[in-house]
Amino acid sequence: MSQRITTALLEDTEEEDALRLICQSVLEVAEADTVLIVLPSLGEKYICEIADGEAARDVIGLEFPPEGRAQSVIRSNVGMIVPSMERAHSLRVPQLSRFGPALYAPMSAHGVATGVIIVFRNPGRDEFTQPALQAAEDLAAQATLALRLAAIRHAEDRASLLEERQRIARDLHDLAIQQLFATSLQLGTIKDDLIAGVATPEKITESIDQALAAVGDSVSQIRQIVSGLKESDSPAFNLVDGLWHETSLARRSLGFAPSLVLALNNEVFSKDNSERLDSELVEILDENEIADALAVVREGLTNVARHAHATEVLVEVQIWAESGLVPPGCGHIEPTVPLKSETNGLMWVEITDDGTGLEKTVGRHSGLANMAARASVHFGYMNIENRPDSTRGTKLTWCIPLSV
Known part of the structure; x- marks a missing residue:
């Protein structure tokens, strides 16, 4: 199971797909009925982003408050076993009262937890053991790795995008814009010659023809740059x-x-x-x-x-x-x-x-x-x-x- 997850991570699997695979793995290893992954969301909230098992549809989108068990595990970076959610006191998320035994495994990296995997069994089933918690924590560590890899890929994609934008800006500046600037200099010379009265019709015609040709070249350069964005194999x-x-x-x-x-x-x-x-x-x-x-x-x-x-x-x-x-x-x-x-x-x-x-x-x-x-x-x-x-x-x- 662990090898399967590691292979998926090395194959550049999408973040959500990797987390779903980990969720399914925890469900199987822990012999659980429902597994969910709680991650930070907007406004410093913690939301159930991924879930698998019998009650998956019902728990997706649940918010876990700061005073609840989930955020307590994240802050302390220490896992927790709960004998029964239906008999638990001060339950901060009422929807969880339908479950029996539970365990909380922090998603930890370098001693800091960024999320939590919560594993549930239905009422009447056996409580979770320490070995089950350890197995869940191991898989939670792989979930953390999946998130870190996704963040790295996102940063690389953004860097590539910025580099491409800079390249386009350089090409536009160094190719099309410079050619248009040269044309403007030429037209300025024509204007000066006209004001000075030294321009002949033949010279004006020749200069305008050259300026039109230069504008045409600039348009061609811009088209090539645009075409290069659309086609991977440019000439x-x-x-x-x-x-x-x-x-x-x-x-x-x-x-x-x-x-x-x-x-x-x-x-x-x-x-x-x-x-x-x-x-x-x-x-x-x-x-x-x-x-x-x-x-x-x-x-x-x-x-x-x-x-x-x-x-x-x-x-x-x-x-x-x-x-x-x-x-x-x-x-x-x-x-x-x-x-x-x-x-x-x-x-x-x-x-x-x-x-x-x-x-x-x-x-x-x-x-x-x-x-x-x-x-x-x-x-x-x-x-x-x-x-x-x-x-x-x-x-x-x-x-x-x-x-x-």
């Missing part, structure tokens, strides 16, 4: 095409095309031979690593467009598939979260510009926090600083260990 991300796409989109907000360098195991790839690179990356990167890297590139380029007033931007994405290939110097920045020692390699994203630098930049804390969060999820790190090799500009570094 794989393509890092190479995604990076070319992000740098192409950034051209609209920057006013010029950022440079892009892609390298795998110290071999630099151009757009012409990127198809071979993409086929190799399929075996190296997982979908989450690719998605987060693309989001970081978009956020980084948007920050440059919004704050830096730069004339040049370089995006470097380097991947080393084995730890032995990673050159010295790629781990010189102290990570906020220690890199996994068993890592097989690294993905290194660096965005540099020749803009005004950090001292004159108004920080966007949410964007930087999102990039840092995307790094920490992979046990990596993110860093932003003034360029050490120049009097102008910033350098953003985002590095994660590979999971392959």
Whole structure:
């Protein structure tokens, strides 16, 4: 019987089902007629939540007052045997007077009882013995374990839900919202040109076409995010095409095309031979690593467009598939979260510009926090600083260990 209950608990049985199984087990082991489980409810009340046996329907929902035997057992964490409920004095729950012998077994964990199992026999039957009370207390301990496991699962489910919400918020911010912001910058430029009288009809038409295309891309991104919520198997991300796409989109907000360098195991790839690179990356990167890297590139380029007033931007994405290939110097920045020692390699994203630098930049804390969060999820790190090799500009570094 105990093995059956333990197996049920290990199989992630629902809380109510586990308690019903325990109730049935107590009914059988104690040779009882009715068994009920009393648990804390709203307003500091104790209610019969689970019951089994002849009078199960009649006792479900009964409230057990503070001065009664049930709460006394819970407070003292000591079991109790009652010779006969029908002859008991000062019975606080009149409905229990129909029963004969009874026993109360506290549901205890770490010396604290959180509920009680009450076992009844019909009038005229033998009283319960100490061994019966001990057996009921053992099963009550398993009932307590069932409640603790249910609480842990609930906490895990809630944590997963919160993590998923944060991921959705990051995706919306780093993908759709940033693209819409870039479009707003572009429309603002059109407005300024119109006010200054320097805009030609051809230039206005071209800029509006680009803005409409960007809005269409944003709608597509939102649809992908929504679709990802509905489907467990979302389509794989393509890092190479995604990076070319992000740098192409950034051209609209920057006013010029950022440079892009892609390298795998110290071999630099151009757009012409990127198809071979993409086929190799399929075996190296997982979908989450690719998605987060693309989001970081978009956020980084948007920050440059919004704050830096730069004339040049370089995006470097380097991947080393084995730890032995990673050159010295790629781990010189102290990570906020220690890199996994068993890592097989690294993905290194660096965005540099020749803009005004950090001292004159108004920080966007949410964007930087999102990039840092995307790094920490992979046990990596993110860093932003003034360029050490120049009097102008910033350098953003985002590095994660590979999971392959």
